[in-house]
Amino acid sequence: MIAPVREPLPGPKILPGFGAPPVKLSLSPARNGHGMPKDDRMKETRSGKSADRPVVVWFRDDLRIADHPALHHAAEQGAPIIALYVHDEKTEGIRAKGAAQKWFLHHCLSALAAKLDAIGGRLDILTGASEAVLKRVAGATGARAVYWLRRTEAAERELDRKLKTALRAAGIEAGSFNGNLLHEPARLLTQSGGPYRVYTPFWRAFCNTGGPRLPLPAPKRLTAGEALKDTVALADLGLLPARPDWARGWDALWPVGEDGAARMLSRFLDGGLQGYAEGRDLPAKDHVSRLSPYLRFGAISPYQVWHAARHALTAGMAGEGDAGKFLQELGWREFCHHLLFHHPDLASRNFQEKFDRFAWRDDAAADLECWRRGRTGYPIVDAGMRELWRTGYMHNRVRMIAASFLIKHLRIDWREGETWFWDTLVDGDPASNPASWQWVAGSGADAAPYFRIFNPILQGEKFDPHGAYIRRHLPELAELPDRHLHRPWEAPKEVLAGAGVALGQNYPRPIVDHARARARALAAFKAIGDATGTADG
DNA sequence: TTTTGAGTTGTTCGA
DNA sequence: GTCGAACAACTCAAA
Numbered sequence: 169m170i171a172p173v174r175e176p177l178p179g180p181k182i183l184p185g186f187g188a189p190p191v192k193l194s195l196s197p198a199r200n201g202h203g204m205p206k207d208d209r210m211k212e213t214r215s216g217k218s219a220d221r222p223v224v225v226w227f228r229d230d231l232r233i234a235d236h237p238a239l240h241h242a243a244e245q246g247a248p249i250i251a252l253y254v255h256d257e258k259t260e261g262i263r264a265k266g267a268a269q270k271w272f273l274h275h276c277l278s279a280l281a282a283k284l285d286a287i288g289g290r291l292d293i294l295t296g297a298s299e300a301v302l303k304r305v306a307g308a309t310g311a312r313a314v315y316w317l318r319r320t321e322a323a324e325r326e327l328d329r330k331l332k333t334a335l336r337a338a339g340i341e342a343g344s345f346n347g348n349l350l351h352e353p354a355r356l357l358t359q360s361g362g363p364y365r366v367y368t369p370f371w372r373a374f375c376n377t378g379g380p381r382l383p384l385p386a387p388k389r390l391t392a393g394e395a396l397k398d399t400v401a402l403a404d405l406g407l408l409p410a411r412p413d414w415a416r417g418w419d420a421l422w423p424v425g426e427d428g429a430a431r432m433l434s435r436f437l438d439g440g441l442q443g444y445a446e447g448r449d450l451p452a453k454d455h456v457s458r459l460s461p462y463l464r465f466g467a468i469s470p471y472q473v474w475h476a477a478r479h480a481l482t483a484g485m486a487g488e489g490d491a492g493k494f495l496q497e498l499g500w501r502e503f504c505h506h507l508l509f510h511h512p513d514l515a516s517r518n519f520q521e522k523f524d525r526f527a528w529r530d531d532a533a534a535d536l537e538c539w540r541r542g543r544t545g546y547p548i549v550d551a552g553m554r555e556l557w558r559t560g561y562m563h564n565r566v567r568m569i570a571a572s573f574l575i576k577h578l579r580i581d582w583r584e585g586e587t588w589f590w591d592t593l594v595d596g597d598p599a600s601n602p603a604s605w606q607w608v609a610g611s612g613a614d615a616a617p618y619f620r621i622f623n624p625i626l627q628g629e630k631f632d633p634h635g636a637y638i639r640r641h642l643p644e645l646a647e648l649p650d651r652h653l654h655r656p657w658e659a660p661k662e663v664l665a666g667a668g669v670a671l672g673q674n675y676p677r678p679i680v681d682h683a684r685a686r687a688r689a690l691a692a693f694k695a696i697g698d699a700t701g702t703a704d705g
Numbered sequence: 706t707t708t709t710g711a712g713t714t715g716t717t718c719g720a
Numbered sequence: 721g722t723c724g725a726a727c728a729a730c731t732c733a734a735a
Contacts, residue, residue: 358733366712369733449714500713568714607713619727620715627715686716690727697728709735720723 221312222248222393224305227291228324230317230348230466231276232426233283235383237345238315243387250309250393251284251291253277255405258297261323263515263598266591268560269464271415272422274407276465279425281402289390292399299331306340309393313341317348317466320505321598322512350380350470351502353509363510365613370506371499383471421559422461422594429468432458437480444490451552451563452636457494458561460595463501470498504603507613515586515602523611525696528581535578538679539570540588542642545678547654548628549573551641558641560594565631571608572622577685579692582609610693618693621686628654644674 223242231253233239242249256262265273281291294301306314314335319325328344335342346352351374357363364370409415423431436457440447447455462468474495481491508514518524529535538544542553552566562570567589574585586605590596606612610620632638635653639646645653647667652659656669657677664671671677 360733362732364733366732368712372733496713565714572715614712614732616714617712617727618729619717622714623716694728697730707735710733712730712732716727718724718726720725 222250224250224311224314226316227253231280234386235469237347240384248391248393253293254298254301255295256298266596268594269596270407272461272594275424290392292396315343318344320508353506380474429462441486445493449565464595464597504599508599518611520611522696529579543676545676546624547638551638554641569627575609576621576689
């Protein structure tokens with residue numbers, strides 16, 4: 169069980185605006201489907217023997233050495249390797265990482281550097297606009313090739329496309345590999361040739377593709393290329409919070425890098441997977457994998473996770489139902505990336521256009537702040553928001569409850585919630601975060617029906633029946649008996665006094681009444697449903 | 706082409 | 721207390 173960090177945290181770290189304007193992109197042509205670059209031709213335009221010229225491996229959201237097709241391919245060639253990370257805050261349209269993500273990123277980079285060191289390599293860090301940096305490095309070192317793993321975000325793909333063109337024009341091989349996704353979003357399509365919009369058919373189609381390849385081994389030995397000029401120390405990137413250090417204690421929650429990911433994985437397979445199908449809904453229990461931030465930064469690959477779970481199943485460590493449910497969660501990660509790939513403005517724009525008419529409240533700043541701080545008066549919501557604030561993580565079931573509350577009870581635009589999660593979650597993911605928020609809002613593909621409005625009281629009673637999760641994160645309510653814990657405002661005065669709860673003082677009264685909020689939400693959703701309706705009430 | 710069945714995670718109300 | 725139906729209509733995927 170992971171103990172919470174009791175450190176109170178400071179105000180908002182960053183509140184970026186909603187995403188940059190969508191970038192128009194041309195889809196790259198079909199690839200060969202084997203994770204290999206589609207153009208492997210060697211180009212000899214520089215002097216010197218090809219084998220002496222270094223290969224640049226550009227690390228991005230794939231901070232590992234095992235099961236890394238780009239590194240693997242480079243290492244097989246025996247050339248000196250320049251392992252490069254570019255801290256890019258310059259390229260336009262690339263979404264700035266949230267504060268909690270930066271903390272996680274820092275530690276992944278640190279761990280990757282150590283991993284590379286141990287096999288004779290070296291991680292170099294540079295800052296600047298990626299395209300310019302890569303071109304400069306490739307030119308200065310006389311690199312023969314640059315390899316990387318593909319990403320999903322539109323601006324990043326556009327960057328990669330431009331870089332690829334520029335490198336090839338300069339006679340340098342440019343190879344992109346698939347290593348972060350189990351499927352190729354451009355290739356897994358419906359029979360009519362379009363992208364999937366519904367999860368179940370997507371998953372069925374994926375399962376019919378024959379299953380993911382086996383993970384690649386980490387290289388045993390590398391030769392590091394010559395040191396680069398102008399490299400930056402990791403500590404100087406400013407990824408860690410300084411004063412106050414709101415992440416104090418997080419290293420106990422999140423063991424770093426690939427080794428940390430492996431520990432999390434085996435902890436989960438040993439203890440959490442058995443009973444996952446039911447246990448994953450109980451936030452007080454430890455039946456979730458907590459692999460999301462590691463997958464987000466590529467400290468572990470989905471191939472490694474997939475095969476580990478399959479192995480646990482065949483070894484009898486888990487039942488078909490439990491393992492299947494867990495694999496499906498990997499499937500949801502794939503589906504979210506599928507959606508982002510085909511809908512680049514997923515984070516900024518309603519997937520269903522009719523939601524552009526939804527009557528979000530624009531005078532709700534105070535309620536939004538209550539939600540962020542975990543002061544809504546609904547214990548399960550507040551416990552989740554405090555868990556997020558203190559640990560950089562929130563249990564999946566509680567994410568849905570908290571998100572539903574913001575959208576439906578407070579009628580605050582889902583993009584406000586998405587932005588907050590992006591900044592505060594260590595696993596803030598460019599695909600999963602917006603896709604999930606749209607799913608809850610009902611504006612997404614394959615969305616929840618409009619009438620599915622979580623009752624925060626019932627959800628608490630159902631999934632945290634003894635309040636262990638609430639007590640953990642809301643110590644001010646810890647002494648309340650179970651039957652009043654999920655609705656303290658209904659508790660008799662003497663019970664509240666006996667538990668040391670002073671409503672309105674050390675714990676807030678509900679900021680909205682559930683029944684009324686539900687009725688208003690239903691009306692607002694109904695209003696956008698009318699084809700001719702104008703949702704101006 | 707047309708048709709058909711289905712769609713992650715809920716709640717409330719009345720019998 | 722338990723159970724089933726109602727809660728919109730629509731769009732997607734596949735037959």
